[in-house]
Amino acid sequence: xxxxxxxxxxxxxxxxxxxxxxxxxxxxxxxxxxxxxxxxxxxxxxxxxxxxxxxxxxxxxxxxxxxxxxxxxxxxxxxxxxxxxxxxxxxxxxxxxxxxxxxxxxxxxxxxxxxxxxxxxxxxxxxxxxxxxxxxxxxxxxxxxxxxxxxxxxxxxxxxxxxxxxxxxxxxxxxxxxxxxxxxxxxxxxxxxxxxxx
Amino acid sequence: xxxxxxxxxxxxxxxxxxxxxxxxxxxxxxxxxxxxxxxxxxxxxxxxxxxxxxxxxxxxxxxxxxxxxxxxxxxxxxxxxxxxxxxxxxxxxxxxxxxxxxxxxxxxxxxxxxxxxxxxxxxxxxxxxxxxxxxxxxxxxxxxxxxxxxxxxxxxxxxxxxxxxxxxxxxxxxxxxxxxxxxxxxxxxxxxxxxxxxxxxxxxxxxxxxxxxxxxxxxxxxxxxxxxxxxxxxxxxxxxxxxxxxx
Numbered sequence: 001x002x003x004x005x006x007x008x009x010x011x012x013x014x015x016x017x018x019x020x021x022x023x024x025x026x027x028x029x030x031x032x033x034x035x036x037x038x039x040x041x042x043x044x045x046x047x048x049x050x051x052x053x054x055x056x057x058x059x060x061x062x063x064x065x066x067x068x069x070x071x072x073x074x075x076x077x078x079x080x081x082x083x084x085x086x087x088x089x090x091x092x093x094x095x096x097x098x099x100x101x102x103x104x105x106x107x108x109x110x111x112x113x114x115x116x117x118x119x120x121x122x123x124x125x126x127x128x129x130x131x132x133x134x135x136x137x138x139x140x141x142x143x144x145x146x147x148x149x150x151x152x153x154x155x156x157x158x159x160x161x162x163x164x165x166x167x168x169x170x171x172x173x174x175x176x177x178x179x180x181x182x183x184x185x186x187x188x189x190x191x192x193x194x195x196x197x198x
Numbered sequence: 199x200x201x202x203x204x205x206x207x208x209x210x211x212x213x214x215x216x217x218x219x220x221x222x223x224x225x226x227x228x229x230x231x232x233x234x235x236x237x238x239x240x241x242x243x244x245x246x247x248x249x250x251x252x253x254x255x256x257x258x259x260x261x262x263x264x265x266x267x268x269x270x271x272x273x274x275x276x277x278x279x280x281x282x283x284x285x286x287x288x289x290x291x292x293x294x295x296x297x298x299x300x301x302x303x304x305x306x307x308x309x310x311x312x313x314x315x316x317x318x319x320x321x322x323x324x325x326x327x328x329x330x331x332x333x334x335x336x337x338x339x340x341x342x343x344x345x346x347x348x349x350x351x352x353x354x355x356x357x358x359x360x361x362x363x364x365x366x367x368x369x370x371x372x373x374x375x376x377x378x379x380x381x382x383x384x385x386x387x388x389x390x391x392x393x394x395x396x397x398x399x400x401x402x403x404x405x406x407x408x409x410x411x412x413x414x415x416x417x418x419x420x421x422x423x424x425x426x427x428x429x430x431x432x433x434x435x436x437x438x439x440x441x442x443x444x445x
Contacts, residue, residue: 051333052437052439053247053438055439056248059251059254059440060247141258143409144266144445146266155329156337
């Protein structure tokens with residue numbers, strides 16, 4: 001059997017999934033305390049019970065999210081894993097594969113080879129996560145990290161960026177989970193690393 | 199605003215809404231990891247979160263640069279009207295009598311004599327136009343004026359090697375800050391808002407204005423302060439808000 005996902009990628013994937021779940025659901029509770037837009041998130045979908053509880057979850061899980069993300073990126077860059085899996089990528093191939101996916105004609109013969117639509121989606125997800133961490137730092141410490149915050153339009157700009165990165169990442173998660181449901185063998189592969197009959 | 203905060207008040211770290219995970223799972227992957235975990239009102243979960251909050255106090259104290267100034271803004275960016283916020287609503291604002299007012303000083307200080315308003319008003323003042331950031335997320339820019347708190351601490355002979363300063367307020371609010379923040383050049387005893395005597399809704403006779411901390415760490419209607427090595431906590435801090443809450 002072929003190893004589709006290295007052990008470190010599998011561990012960091014699931015730690016990340018849990019950290020993102022906690023960050024998003026506690027973040028929605030924090031958002032609800034002073035909504036940026038004309039809506040609030042349903043309380044049943046939020047974590048923490050009230051604002052202080054949500055903040056405690058958010059500021060605890062942020063360390064896990066950031067440390068885990070740094071381990072993943074350091075490994076991915078140093079081992080060449082990211083380069084081998086994500087590159088090369090061209091906009092034309094990406095659009096072509098998105099179109100194929102919509103027609104249900106995307107090949108999944110070798111799960112260790114990502115199609116262009118996958119590469120694009122994963123790279124965007126990584127960029128959004130980095131954007132969330134950086135804008136989060138700017139919101140958390142707009143004075144100590146003033147240079148970072150001012151790149152994003154100061155505190156209020158960083159809040160908006162944090163919200164939109166969250167929205168983008170949640171959209172990614174929805175599509176990602178849908179795709180796993182459509183190709184269920186990918187789910188086990190992210191746990192065992194192997195593909196039976198693969 | 200903090201009046202809304204009151205509505206959020208509930209048991210410290212109220213339940214983590216287990217239904218969320220069990221009935222309406224957001225992510226199949228995470229669901230599989232959480233299956234079997236009972237996170238509802240769990241004491242050990244709360245202990246971990248509380249100790250993470252203490253760890254975050256330390257991380258923030260470490261990140262805090264005593265020389266780094268909060269950004270100041272042009273008068274054109276001032277938020278008008280500047281929002282009122284407290285743990286009570288606007289019709290419950292306390293009125294402090296100017297002639298009876300005394301500021302009491304205690305703890306690790308040389309001079310414990312109480313200060314009257316005319317004496318406080320006579321101290322040299324500075325002004326700042328800075329951003330007030332609420333723990334809820336909203337922010338507003340305002341102009342505050344008053345003496346530097348570090349100058350005042352020097353005058354009363356405060357032991358600046360002590361760790362904390364605690365504040366008691368006429369509206370029964372209380373809070374405390376670290377010494378590094380107390381000595382920060384932008385931490386001021388705001389006797390004025392927008393060049394006018396501080397109105398009751400902003401904390402007459404004075405509010406400790408700290409642009410390097412969240413709004414709830416800026417006590418209003420201060421009637422007593424004490425220098426101590428024991429963390430005095432605070433109204434919101436004791437309910438679960440992070441103690442350091444620096445910006």
